[in-house]
Amino acid sequence: MNATIGRWIVFSLGLCAFLGVLLWAALGTRTGGEVRSVPGYKPWPAETVEMASLLPVQDGGRVKPLGTFASFTMLSLHGARSMEIAGPDGKKLKLTPLEWMLDCFFRPELAKELPTFRIDNSEVITAVGISARERRDRYSYNELKPGLDQLKEAATTYSAIDADLRKGVEKQTLELYSSIQVFEALTAYMDFARYGLLPRSESKDSKIISVSEVMDIAPKVRAAMQSAQASGQGLPPEVMTIQKEITDRANESNPVLKLFPPGNKEDDTWVSAGDRMFNIFTGTTREPEQSIKDVRMLENLARSLPEGDGAFREKFSELESSVVARATARGEYRAIKMEANYFRKNWLINALVCFLLATVVSAVMLFTGDSFAGKISYWATVGLLVTGLFNVIIPIVTRCIIMQRPPVGNLYDTIIFINMALVIFALLVLWMTKKRFVLGITPIVAAFLIVLARAFEQGEAKDHLDPLIAVLRSNFWLSTHVISITLGYAAGLITALISVVYVLLRTLGLDNGDSAQRRSVTRAVYGCLGLTLCLSLIGTVLGGIWANDSWGRFWGWDPKENGALMIVLWTLAILHARLGGYIREWGLHLCSMFGAIVVAFSWWHVNFLGIGLHNYGFAADKVRLLYAFYGVMALFILWGGIACLIDRFQSAGKEKEKDLAPGKKVEV
């Protein structure tokens, strides 16, 4: 084929992939529908938001900045990390998770107007009598409020159904109900501080009875209860009222925000405002004075809001200083600033931009060849790849420092780690072969993996800096077995990608029939296969040894283990087939492309099977993307297979022509 046509075909394929990645990235947060108008909305001052971002809280088993807590809570309810609304005068505002969370805590009436709930299937709300706008849209709490009773009823019914047998709409109903419960818990958290001991309806026009004041007299209340119990008489009515109201307020302020570090250093369970109230009335706290101080600080904070931003910040600072001092004394404030900074910086977005730019520049390289412009675009591609690589390495290292563990501890970690390894392997191939072929495909794949990481995080809507379950708590094994296996995946993928480049170069005539170029690509694939085997085999067996230490068996036939073994067996089969002469250049590349399917099965597919110790319980609909990947690789294999057959027929024809050439002896 004419090389120019070939280049345009490659350019078109690259453009499709580029647009596909961009579209996927954009679709992640799109819901449809108009921007909601919240005319009474007043943005929080930047200083207040900045201050709030560093407040430590305990969530998901670890201490983290309030900003992280807000970010993942908003992601799970809203499906995005920012919320667009039309504020006063129709001015568009973009709320950050922290602003939204401050609204939930301190301006709940306003928060209830915000389009917090992302609904992907309008049937969920129409079924409970709420009129829907579009199939996918976002709704405020107040919009959903008329259907809440029915929603609760439906959720109760659906929760009785076996989880595996629930239909899509039933699962979505349960998810919405759970989101509403989280939102209600957030907005009710500071009710005790705003309205005092009595419920809101009763405390509107009367004087607020502060919960902290009542906590002051807790010993007397307890004594009254004990004497009533001892005498066999019922509790006095005023004590009963206090008991009931305190229990109600404590329950409202209990579930979501574990804000206060315990005084006892050996105890690692932080407590909420509600816990503080419970514990003082049950006499189970060792720090009654601090409990009262903590609740009073929250009361002062909530009541300072009407006095203006300055007064609010002053009270917030008082609360934060107190909590930070205690967290620091416990050694739990170590990484808070680093984590807040990590999420603020958006390293992976920078990396995505670099990789996408590298894709564009590599397209220029495709047409400019060895000219001056070609050399510039070559170095620009390398520079952008390296810059992108640093923007992936920095978050990986930061996550390691924050969690004090090796870089791979969950599936999200594997995506960014494989991305890093893939780019490093590609640059190594470039350095070793001195050929540019690998630059044609690496940037777009690296960009794809960044978008995959973001989509995965968004789909899961959970903090992946989470602590590890008991069996994984071994830094030695995490840094040997898990890293080797993950590097094996990356090596398997880069091998397949180079083979894809081989198919494109050869079938589209981009190599101008240069057999040295082909041999160079084949050698690179052969080397990468060796690396894949080395890493996967060592990783797999190390995993077996770890399993032997943890579960008492070297091999448990867990799907994830089996997947890794399949990579080893496939790579071994290719290498032995090559050594035995059963496959040659074409065969090696076709098999190495199939290797990507084996890697994808091991890395992702086993998680969908719903069995084994590495099961993540993914929804079946997410498997479609995986099938799409299988399909794309199968197409390349088919493409290569057809080209191989044509090549073989042409070679056979030429041989025949040579044999029949005049002057040549022919044996009949």
Next chain:
Amino acid sequence: MSSSAPKSIPARIFDVLSGFGLATALLLILMVLTWLATLEQGHHGLHATLQKYFDHRSWVVFPDAVLLSDKFAGEDKRLPPLPGGFWVCALLVLNLTLGGVIRMRKGVRTIGVLIAHFGIILMIVAGGVAHFKEERGLMMLSEVENPILPTTSDYAQSLTDTSVEVIEVKDAKPVGAVNFIKDAYYTDLDGDKSRTIRLPKLPFDLELKGYIQNAKPMSVDKMAPEHPEQIVDGWFLTPGGKNKDTERDTPGLYARVLSRDGKQGDWFLLSVPEPDTFKPRLPFTVHADGRDFAVRMEKQVWPVPFKVRLLDARTKNYPNTTKPQFFESDIMRIEDGRESKVFIEMNQPMRYGGMTLYQHTMMNGGPSQGGSATVSGFEVVKNPSDQWPKISIYIAGFGLCLHFLLKLWNFLARGKGASASKAS
């Protein structure tokens, strides 16, 4: 025309057995078997799938058609056969030994691969030894004395294998050795098949029949049996459907006593108790030759050469979550009166006297114990090849890395040579 003489038949066989062709084919078959077994365990459970794909008794494997489509679920439709995994591995060891060690060229360039082949042979052999020799069971211990679980024990109970136990009883106490009938003698007795088990040390034999892998004793008052002839004193065994976790199955069968004088006793039911009860069923009592015997069916019990006493069981979740942070136990190992305190946790088992004890289960006590862990279960494993895989990976890993580095060195040296010749 070829000048070399045709090879002898043994030489040809050697060529095939040591060839790359066989190696490639075996590796591919093993990969396909692994893939199919991975998918099939979601339908049939791990234990059953492994028995089917990788047991030495499975020469040929017929994958279930359910892998193609869920519509075949429950139907006995099969895909074309493949050789059994155990025998593929065995052939691979032979191929590796003949081709990858004996026939392979020896030299600096191949030293890494040769070493790696040694390592892999050792690894597969370790798997084979474990397949035949490994025994594993569960030892459940309680921190405090209670009628169900002991605080000290010197035995482990198999997770899946069962046995019929017969022991003489005198004054409500066991006398003499227990007679075990291993499950290999009765697991094939489904339907009406029966087998007589000779017990020469006892005054009677036993006839066994109607084995069910997951049996539930059922009263006829609750449910009518499909086969009324199976009713015994108003009870019968009903199949409960195999669990995907085979260790949760409660096998059962029918038995009767055959006296030495040729008399046949009545059929009676035997079944393994539910796994969470930790309590044996009441045995069936046999009176023969003036002596009393108790017969019961249990998960197989095997002795541990030392005693283990549970001192403290601890479990902890991450703060404010239900995510487990650790499970750990302090135990006292008692051997010939000597006591040694040992700490066991996830990732840190106790290896001693050819046995390995792993932290397996942890159960919390009720509110009276403050809700903290009071029961700890240890998986006890006896495997002579326990540490062989570790040795094999050191060998194979060293070999592979050596080979890879040699290749890399050659590659770089060639590149240097090429650029030097270009420059000149």
